[in-house]
Amino acid sequence: MSSLAGAGLTRSALALLWLLRLLPLGVLAPIGQSLGLLGYALAAERRRVCLVNLARCFPSMSEAERRALTRRHFRWFGRFILEHGIQWYSSRERLLRLVRFEDEHYLQQMRGRRFFFLAPHFVGLDLGGVRIGLDTEITAYYSRQKDRLLDEALLRGRMRFASGRTRAFSRQDSFRAVARAVKDGVPFYYMPDMDLGARTALFVPFFGVPAATITGVARLAQMAEATVLPVVTRILPGGAGYRTRFYPPWEDFPSGDLEADTRRVNAFIEERVRELPEQYYWLHKRFKTRPPGEPRFY
Numbered sequence: 550m551s552s553l554a555g556a557g558l559t560r561s562a563l564a565l566l567w568l569l570r571l572l573p574l575g576v577l578a579p580i581g582q583s584l585g586l587l588g589y590a591l592a593a594e595r596r597r598v599c600l601v602n603l604a605r606c607f608p609s610m611s612e613a614e615r616r617a618l619t620r621r622h623f624r625w626f627g628r629f630i631l632e633h634g635i636q637w638y639s640s641r642e643r644l645l646r647l648v649r650f651e652d653e654h655y656l657q658q659m660r661g662r663r664f665f666f667l668a669p670h671f672v673g674l675d676l677g678g679v680r681i682g683l684d685t686e687i688t689a690y691y692s693r694q695k696d697r698l699l700d701e702a703l704l705r706g707r708m709r710f711a712s713g714r715t716r717a718f719s720r721q722d723s724f725r726a727v728a729r730a731v732k733d734g735v736p737f738y739y740m741p742d743m744d745l746g747a748r749t750a751l752f753v754p755f756f757g758v759p760a761a762t763i764t765g766v767a768r769l770a771q772m773a774e775a776t777v778l779p780v781v782t783r784i785l786p787g788g789a790g791y792r793t794r795f796y797p798p799w800e801d802f803p804s805g806d807l808e809a810d811t812r813r814v815n816a817f818i819e820e821r822v823r824e825l826p827e828q829y830y831w832l833h834k835r836f837k838t839r840p841p842g843e844p845r846f847y
Contacts, residue, residue: 556697559696568634570638577631585624628672649790652795654795656681656685664775666678666687667766668780669829671783672830674782677780687715688714688738690740716735724765739769742814742815752840754812754815755819762811766811767802
């Protein structure tokens with residue numbers, strides 16, 4: 550019975566996303582922000598995670614400032630959730646209108662070369678990835694969901710404009726398969742800034758705090774003999790849409806020093822977070838895995 554009820558809730562949520570995506574973005578945006586504020590009020594555990602993260606990363610910030618930043622983050626996260634309807638159900642033409650490229654010449658420089666995207670977890674990253682995929686063959690990681698209907702919606706939404714060699718890898722797929730795709734000329738949309746445990750990670754600083762950071766960016770660059778092209782997508786206020794900004798391709802990477810390369814990844818993400826702190830994914834337990842003997846943060 551509970552399984553049937555869960556499926557019904559998922560269908561209702563997907564139907565609501567389908568309907569709301571018909572609204573102009575200027576109307577949909579405040580609804581999403583209101584949803585985020587509701588989440589701030591109700592999701593006590595995620596609110597606490599966000600505050601812990603901010604306390605570790607911005608120790609000079611006052612408690613009142615961290616709470617205000619947390620509220621702003623929940624508002625943007627509410628938009629992130631609700632605007633998945635645009636990603637999953639809106640037309641190609643609407644996506645082209647809503648998501649604009651900045652410094653696209655860096656992307657054009659990479660045409661005909663082996664490269665992959667470094668896409669940190671800002672709340673606009675999903676729509677940014679779909680927009681890039683409208684005119685570029687890409688691959689991306691796909692996290693399987695326990696809810697079958699949601700899992701199907703996520704994969705269908707991500708792949709509905711797929712053409713050529715575009716595909717989605719699950720996190721259970723071999724990393725070597727990803728490297729082969731990049732080596733064959735299909736860029737990978739890589740989101741490497743989550744705590745996935747200590748097994749394939751090094752403890753390197755993130756805002757001065759040792760963070761279990763996967764070494765995949767340097768390993769993929771070496772395995773595929775590919776260049777790193779950083780990209781960040783931000784949500785703009787109101788109905789202004791999204792902006793996907795490309796950054797200069799990395800030179801002298803990998804350097805042969807895995808720890809130094811992994812530090813470089815975190816340092817780049819730190820710079821972008823300082824520019825746009827309210828849109829970084831603070832709800833994730835970024836410091837969940839601690840060095841041996843160090844107490845838990847959460």
